Amino acid sequence: MPVDNAVSQSDAELTAALRELASDAPVEELYRRHRTAVLSYARRCCRDPHTAEDLVSEAFARTLQAVRSGGGPEAAWLPYLRTVVRRIAVDWAGTARRTELSADFEHWLANLPDTPQTEGGEERILRLEDTSIVLRAFRSLPERWQAVLWHTVVEEEPATQVGPLLGVGASGVGSLASRAREGLREAYLAAHAESASVSEECRHYGSLLGAVVRRTGCRPNKDLDRHLAQCTHCRSALIDLTDLNQRLGSALSAGSCCGAAQRTWRPNGRRPRERR
Template identity: 65%
Template sequence: MYGPHMTSAAENGGPGAPTGPGGAPAEPSDAELTAAVRRQTGGESALAELYRRHHSAALAYARTFVRDAHTAEDLASEAFTRTIQAVQSGRGPKEAWRPYLLGVVRHTAGEWASSARRTELSADFDRWFHELHGAQGADTQSAEERMIRLEDGSMVLRGFRSLPERWQAVLWHSVVEGEPAARTGMLLGVSPSGVASLTARAREGLREAFLSAHAESAGRSRECRRYGTLLGSAVRRPGRRMPRHLRRHLDDCAGCRRALTELTDLNQRLGAVLPVALLLWGAPAYLTARLAAGVAASGTGAVSPSGSSGSSASSATHEPVTAPPPATAASPWGATAAAVAAAAAVAGGLLLLPGGEESVRTAPAPAASTSSVAPVPTVPKPPSPAPEPPSASATPSPSGGSASPAPGTRAVRGAAVPDPAAEDRTRLRPASTGRCMEIPAGSAAAGAQAREAACDGGAHQQWNLLRPGGDGRVQLRNTGTGMCLANQGTQIDDAPVTQAVCDPSDTRQLWGLHAPEGAGEARFIQDGGTMYLGLDDWANAADGKPHTDKIATNHHYYGSPSFGFLYDGALFDGEFTDS
């Protein structure tokens, strides 16, 4: 027999906990990775693993708050950075990373709603955030105070946060997101059977915690607190006749009637009620995105929640996901689909506003638009074929073969034609170092990898910016070599960026541009929206440590300045278009 917060050996990672091939320990749990970060032993690799596991979920949630994908990356990265800082200072999550991180996303968006970044938020969220607090004298409160009051108004959320972190984590992953037991067990360091046992105990713990939150709510009478345990019994044994004195109390107490209704929902429709109560905003859109990611994974066998693909868990650069079964009503992923539908049906759920539980507002579900619904992930397209070399009609080389087109020209059907004029020209300096991105020695060889170096004013450190398609995407053409930067078309980190003959039809040469007005910093994003141009050794560069000078594409880790480029003047005279 276990006490209220006692768990079995399998639940604690003892006998029955998952192991790898040959009995070797399985992948480290989130708690083990967090401990490594706090000890600062192997912290960098632990941080990278935590990022891979949880960044795609943070990004999916961030998309429900903002207008475009690039701002969502900023919001998710800022939230992750804040979470890491909390962990390194001895606070923050130990095991319940996902709910904690998503809460930080929500708090950060709330801060933006009261700052100059308000214009980057979706109109739906901005309106909801301000209207929800408009009648509460919110003008005298900080954004943090307003968000905390909102969260304190949800007894479900208060009850959830009072649970042990292990219970919070298993409820989130198994009930809210409906992840397979093997996946949840890996994150928690328990066996699949341990996940089932832990989930059952956590569900009961949440019911008890909800009743405690209800009893402790402001204005609750001694009589309300006395009847709290009877509410729990009434929910657990719905077929039994309710005691007469409890019925009389419920007739007279609207607060306890509401608590009984919510507790009944928790008991019967936990998968639908819990995400709405915990997220407060954007639950249907977030769960739809996560479900789509899970279904995509089951269809391809190697697609992460962000839509990346890879041949193995070790090479994947997004959160690894155990492929779920098809989304049937009997599967966890089907249950998540049902939860999404139920959550949408109640229009975002009832939020109990601070100042009295009788003040009830319905949080609007995000509209089905690009500002609030995360797009369904897709499998990245394979790299475009490399441009064909010039034919024999091109200028012959001294060795008798075909030469590459001269700088400032490109090959079209074998003939060298002038390149289009630059629409802008600037140095591009990684923000973490202030040095210049260049093609080494101004080499005209195709395949030369870009690097950073001390700025010397040479043409090989100048970049012409072109917008060949008028859709906001740009080509980066080196002024000295006349060739364009191309990525590898992969979503694997550390992929080198090299120069190639400029070809606007080669999607590897087209970069999304994100340069917030007044920031003086631009980011260049590979087609697909997840890989950023920057220093390959981004972490050491950002910390001022010795680092390699290579330029590559990586995921947007922690909002690192190694993925931003300082530019000269006003880029495109301030008239650029974010892609």
């Protein structure tokens, strides 16, 4: 049915209405909500504002097509749109439109590690990003949790602005973000434990890392300290967990093109079942 009160609906509700193809109101509201942030990101990838506008328009068009086909984002439109912006820019880099991309983007693309000739630019990016345990853990979260972390931590938007996007009151944003942070820590530890380079000893001590980060004043574990002194993999995990706890925004943004926000999941990828 037509959506007359689009402004008061969450992104997830607007997405559901959008799939019904009953009105243009959801499209207009989602565009209004996210255009400014997506355009700001696109400008980092392009040489001029007009090209950035083209990039944003194409990103919205592709995202709308994905949603109407049953894929695309549910509750986290902004990080998804930024993903599509960068994916399009990578596509342009292999065409005559490369001249329209910014020097920063070209520098970032040119300095990616060498890969087999048969691997395309987007495949290379996906492979490189999959090496980041932090990002793998983030992508494993329910999309609602991804959304609240992205908007509150990476974008640093106030609860009064984030609440309507998620269909909760401003007072509920903090509680949701807290659960999402804890979920991210757990997901990180799980991803760390599943890493091929992790030994049985690492798995044993890895379960203690979360407690060390959460309770900085707790009594030191001498066995854990001894293991950390010898294991670079677990030391790196502890640094990542500290970043998740103290500098989550920079941890999620690290390694992205032009210093902008990192890709969070593949467009049209499978979404985990939501936890509340």
